[in-house]
Amino acid sequence: MDESTLRVLLLDDDPVAADEVLAILGRSRLPPVLAERGCASADSVPEPAVRRFDVVLVDVGDGHPSQLSTLDQILQRCGQTPVVALTSVNDLELGDRLVRSGAHGWLVRPGLTGGSLRRAVRKAAESTPKDWILAEYVGSPGAS
Numbered sequence: 231m232d233e234s235t236l237r238v239l240l241l242d243d244d245p246v247a248a249d250e251v252l253a254i255l256g257r258s259r260l261p262p263v264l265a266e267r268g269c270a271s272a273d274s275v276p277e278p279a280v281r282r283f284d285v286v287l288v289d290v291g292d293g294h295p296s297q298l299s300t301l302d303q304i305l306q307r308c309g310q311t312p313v314v315a316l317t318s319v320n321d322l323e324l325g326d327r328l329v330r331s332g333a334h335g336w337l338v339r340p341g342l343t344g345g346s347l348r349r350a351v352r353k354a355a356e357s358t359p360k361d362w363i364l365a366e367y368v369g370s371p372g373a374s
Contacts, residue, residue: 236355237282241304242289242316247339251287251316251347258344258351284355286313289339293317293324298331305332312354316342 238255242248286308290297305313312334317324320338328336334354337346 236351237284238287238351239283239285240287240289242287244289247289251339251342254342254344254347255351258348281309281311283311285351286311287316287351288313288333289316289318290328291317292319293321293327298327301328301333302331312357314350314354 240248240251240255242251286304288301288304290301301313301315313332315328315333315336316339317328317336318339320340325336334357335350337350
């Protein structure tokens with residue numbers, strides 16, 4: 231990973247929510263971040279393009295099966311590029327499923343802070359394929 235600039239791709243269908251995440255990312259104390267935004271669909275992520283990024287953030291909403299299927303397709307296209315899932319529900323079982331599916335970590339969007347986003351992105355960017363990140367849990371159990 232080049233420490234001078236961290237390249238992050240955010241895949242989110244909701245432009246308002248995506249702008250919020252990008253603002254949090256911009257305020258975090260990461261190395262300078264070059265962020266791009268795209269739709270959370272596998273078709274919007276050409277495999278060669280994703281290799282330009284250090285980390286991919288993917289919104290999976292509430293974990294509906296269609297969203298998890300999209301995540302699986304995105305993970306396949308990302309290859310060795312680490313993926314961190316963003317979810318709208320505070321559900322440990324969903325987080326466990328996301329990590330077992332191949333995400334390097336997961337964050338709950340309500341209550342997302344610069345610190346938690348910074349840690350998850352940095353850990354994912356610094357990881358190697360054998361160093362899977364444990365779920366980054368934000369919020370308190372049972373909160374939604």
